[in-house]
Amino acid sequence: MHFSTLSETTAVEDFDCDEEPLNDFLKNFALLFQKRHFGVTIICSEKPDSKKPILGYYTLCPTSIERQMLDKKVLTGPRPNPIPGFRLCRLAVDKRFKGKGYGKMLLIHCLEKCVNHAELIGGSVLIIDAKNERAKKFYEYFGFSSLPDTPFVLTKTIKQIKKDFEVSLRP
Numbered sequence: 001m002h003f004s005t006l007s008e009t010t011a012v013e014d015f016d017c018d019e020e021p022l023n024d025f026l027k028n029f030a031l032l033f034q035k036r037h038f039g040v041t042i043i044c045s046e047k048p049d050s051k052k053p054i055l056g057y058y059t060l061c062p063t064s065i066e067r068q069m070l071d072k073k074v075l076t077g078p079r080p081n082p083i084p085g086f087r088l089c090r091l092a093v094d095k096r097f098k099g100k101g102y103g104k105m106l107l108i109h110c111l112e113k114c115v116n117h118a119e120l121i122g123g124s125v126l127i128i129d130a131k132n133e134r135a136k137k138f139y140e141y142f143g144f145s146s147l148p149d150t151p152f153v154l155t156k157t158i159k160q161i162k163k164d165f166e167v168s169l170r171p
Helices: 020-035 102-121 133-141 158-169
Strands: 002-005 040-045 054-065 083-093 125-129 145-147 150-157
Touching: 020 040, 020 054, 020 083, 040 102, 054 102, 054 125, 083 102, 102 158, 125 158, 133 145, 133 150, 150 158
Parallel strands: 083 125
Antiparallel strands: 002 040, 040 054, 054 083, 125 150, 145 150
């Protein structure tokens, strides 16, 4: 698999994940958001060729969250307010490639990127905006939990993500 940042030469017109808002964002707004530094869209394709079909994409941006919005169990020790972190705004897989593990691969790539960036610039939580119940269940499967007052916003600490990676990488 090849991961790259969305560019003007990326062939987005054939992408279809069966979710019109996600299709529309990729085709009409992702590049503009990127140029304005609101977030970065990462494209997954089979080979490093901007004309190959897009298997899936995700959009990641910096964010922060008020301490009182998080479950008290995740807050140990002193923390700033608001707490800096990352937001996974969108994640989608083209309908032609669904059921083949690409959603998991996109999420893992995103988690690795968040852990690496947290080491470089800080950030202690990943916040995910689930677009529907199916997406929410997908993220819950990977250990994310909903905020008490907003069930389609899920979180996990970078510390927990790192711990999960250590466990999954052991022989």
